[in-house]
Amino acid sequence: MAEEIQKKLQKEFELFNNLKKEYHKAVALKQQLDSQLNENKVVKEELNLLKKDAEVYKLIGPVLVKQDLEEAKQNVAKRLEYINKEIKRSDGNISALENKQEAVHENLNKLKTNLDNLKIAA
């Protein structure tokens, strides 16, 4: 009986560790998205500050390619939209992982107390 629980405990523990890793990854991704969002916001502001006839270039590889200001603005707006969507998705992912983690943690605790009780009984 105790062995069985021990095995279960180990499995659950592995699950917990995996979840933790996944969680850290998700948080790192979120942070990256956040910084991208901020950078794009700054670019949007700058583009809005430019005069209508100002020249805008986009860096593609090592070359600067001239771009239409309106086009650049639209591009940035699209990118902002996309990043915002990704952030929402990542937020959902993070909270789902949090819930899962909590559930597994509870399970772990339950198994631990079970094991302890068995040990005391033995």
Next chain:
Amino acid sequence: MATISSAPAPGMHQIDLSKLNLNQLAKLKQQLDQELNVFQDSLQTLKIAQGKFVESGESVEKITPETKGKTILVPLTGSMYVPGTILDTENVIIDIGTGYYAQKDIESAKDYFKRKVQFVTEQMEKIQLMGIEKSKVREAIIMMMEMKVQAQAQAQKATS
């Protein structure tokens, strides 16, 4: 370029330090140490960014109508230069982020760098303030830990 808000994160609540045991206090201190390290790193990064903006701003100051037609050395790589002539003394092209470069006249370029330096400086000030707050909490935790250790030692003395 992240904006840092000093508003407390949701889910943060006040904790009475005296109710925590030594282990919890140590953990809390560790967490704070980590956060303070992050702040330190951020400050460093911001300082570098600030320096770059200041430098660029100073470079723009040097481009005046009188520099038109003057020769300069243009770096092709970090260690190879070719001579070049300044043709346009009215406009510069500035990296505004995410791969976009915008042409600006000298005056708006100066303004741009001034704004950027100001922005970065503000962020640094915010971080510094937050760092001071955290340091205060950290000190409080250390004091509480010392008190607990002393109380423990005395309790042991009393029983022995």
